[in-house]
Amino acid sequence: MEPIKVQSEGGLNVTLTIRLLMHGKEVGSIIGKKGETVKKMREDSGARINISEGNCPERIVTITGPTDAIFKAFAMIAYKFEEDIINSMSNSPATSKPPVTLRLVVPASQCGSLIGKGGSKIKEMRESTGAQVQVAGDMLPNSTERAVTISGAPEAIIQCVKQICVVMLESPPKGATIPYRPKPASTPVIFSGGQVRADPLGASTANLSLLLQHQPLPAYTIQGQYAIPHPDQQVWMPVTRPVLMNSPFPMI
Known part of the structure; x- marks a missing residue:
């Protein structure tokens, strides 16, 4: 996992909260053996990283802190996922390395600003960072949030997250937000x-x-x-x- 130096946007020490939607296997990778990985991420980034409880196929990972701390935490997560991909390829006949993928959970009222007029903003993000960005058309169940999927190399993902954070700071959510909460896995x-x-x-x-x-x-x-x-x-x-x-x- 490579360390990355990131300066906060505009030199401001702004506190943000970013929510990620992860599958169980991804959460296990972030937590690590006896919680060692997530503990190191918290200490090295300075961000608060909380993982939702519950026996759910999906979990919410909440990252809170100043912008520079959030970028460092995202960098560590992205590089950890790339490391997992490389390790899984050692026992696979696949020759091309799949991209790292992160899913953000964003209030639907801010998605318009991420997309931009006629898709101009999301197009600019794709071209300037090299990452693939997709905003889900439908809201997540029983919530007013949408999934924003970012795929690419870790460096591209980090640059894309920076730009998304700037947009979210410039365009705060409108009205009350009903957060998405994953359903438990057990079926009655x-x-x-x-x-x-x-x-x-x-x-x-x-x-x-x-x-x-x-x-x-x-x-x-x-x-x-x-x-x-x-x-x-x-x-x-x-x-x-x-x-x-x-x-x-x-x-x-």
């Missing part, structure tokens, strides 16, 4: 009785209870995250009668 188990549990063991126990009570199991149609009961369809499950061993009387 929906079963008869209208109860929802996350553990399949609980579901099987409840179904067994229903069987012992000789109750019918209504049929469901899964639509998205909801279970719609079909009252006209009843699914009956047979109850196995107990067998009495060594009984002189036959079972009826």
